[in-house]
Amino acid sequence: MKITVLTLFPEMFAPVLGASILGRARQAGHISVDVVDIRPFSARKHQNADDAPFGGGAGMVMLAQPICDAMDAVTGPDFLGRRVYLSPRGTVLTQRKAEELAAVPHLVLLCGHYEGVDQRALDLCVDEELSIGDYVLTGGELAAMVVVDCVARLVPGVLGNEGSAQSESFSGGLLEYPHYTRPRTYRGLAVPDVLLGGNHAQIEDWRFAQSYRLTLARRPDLLANLSLDKRQRRIADEVER
Ligand code: ADE
Numbered sequence: 759m760k761i762t763v764l765t766l767f768p769e770m771f772a773p774v775l776g777a778s779i780l781g782r783a784r785q786a787g788h789i790s791v792d793v794v795d796i797r798p799f800s801a802r803k804h805q806n807a808d809d810a811p812f813g814g815g816a817g818m819v820m821l822a823q824p825i826c827d828a829m830d831a832v833t834g835p836d837f838l839g840r841r842v843y844l845s846p847r848g849t850v851l852t853q854r855k856a857e858e859l860a861a862v863p864h865l866v867l868l869c870g871h872y873e874g875v876d877q878r879a880l881d882l883c884v885d886e887e888l889s890i891g892d893y894v895l896t897g898g899e900l901a902a903m904v905v906v907d908c909v910a911r912l913v914p915g916v917l918g919n920e921g922s923a924q925s926e927s928f929s930g931g932l933l934e935y936p937h938y939t940r941p942r943t944y945r946g947l948a949v950p951d952v953l954l955g956g957n958h959a960q961i962e963d964w965r966f967a968q969s970y971r972l973t974l975a976r977r978p979d980l981l982a983n984l985s986l987d988k989r990q991r992r993i994a995d996e997v998e999r
Contacts, residue, residue, distance in 0.1 A: 759860065759913045760839075761791045762832045763902050764825070765869040766807055768793045770899045780907060783916040791906060794832055799824040808872055817873030822882070825868065825875060829883040832866060839864030841885045843875070844898030844905070848887030851905065853928035855888070859905070860912035867905060869898030931984045933977060935968035966990055970997045 763771060771793045775784065783789050797807050801823055808818040829841060840862045849855070859865055868875075868884060880887070890901040910916055927934040938949040952964045970990075973980050974997065986994055 759789050759862070759910075760864045761789060761906055761909070762864070762866045763791065763793045763869065763906070764796050764828050764832065764866065765793065765899055765902070766796050766820075766871055767869070767897065767899055768795045771903065774903045775906070779916065780910055783910055783913070786915065788915040789910050789913055791910075792832070794828060796820075796824050796828045799827040799831065801827075811873065815873070819873055820870060820875040820879070822876035822879040825879040826883045829866065829868070829879075833864075837864065839866060841866045841868065841883060842905070843868045843870065843880055843884045843887045844890070844901040845870060845874075845887045846889050846892070846894050848889040850892070851888055851890050851908070853908075856905075856908045857912055860909045865905075865909065867898075867902040869902050871897040928980075930969075931980060932966075932969040933972045933980070935965040935972070963989070963993055967993050967997055970994050974998070 765771070771791075774780065775791050775793070780789075780791075784791060797805050800807050800821065802821075806821070807824050808820050811817070811819045833839070833841070840859065842859075842865065844867060868879075888901075888905065890904045895901060938953060942949050942954070950964070952960050955961075970993065
């Protein structure tokens, strides 16, 4: 999968894209991420990329021209992909949305700054607006990194162990169960016996009960559209009692 990020602050991305799982996934060629500076696309004398808003008001607005030229340059005439603008005004990112974007061959992420971008850049060169949550960041860069991270880990090969993308919070509609590793007792707290017993059916039931209990306590809204098999339903009923 190919991801292109358009930004006025390309230097923000290197440490995030170069480290850990994303760094390895890029090295291995599972994903490619290009970060493109918008500023050199500006046709203005000093390559400004923003100006004061028509109608007045605080802050600066990013110019449509450099954004659209940058977008044209990275997409080309037979572009098959999605152009996404990161904005608190967008639809909120969910695991389902990440799965949808992970299936797109080429994702272009446009980062805004200042008070926003000229609406015509959005009308002409963007397919959708995406928010990473109901709070406001100083720019779209951190949001774009969040999108790259959560989309990339869904691309086949990126996580090595494909099972780990599956069992996590949200994929199954529930929050993730607690994990333990050595030692068996730490500061007086022991690992639950069931995890040491080697009975895989019991372990699976225990993990499901834990997931269900956590979801019920913290995110009961997630339980509304959950489909459970018979065994899970029985465990869920026990947890609810
Ligand atoms: N830019 C500023 N705030 C944002 C948010 N919450 N999500 C995506 N882009 C943003």
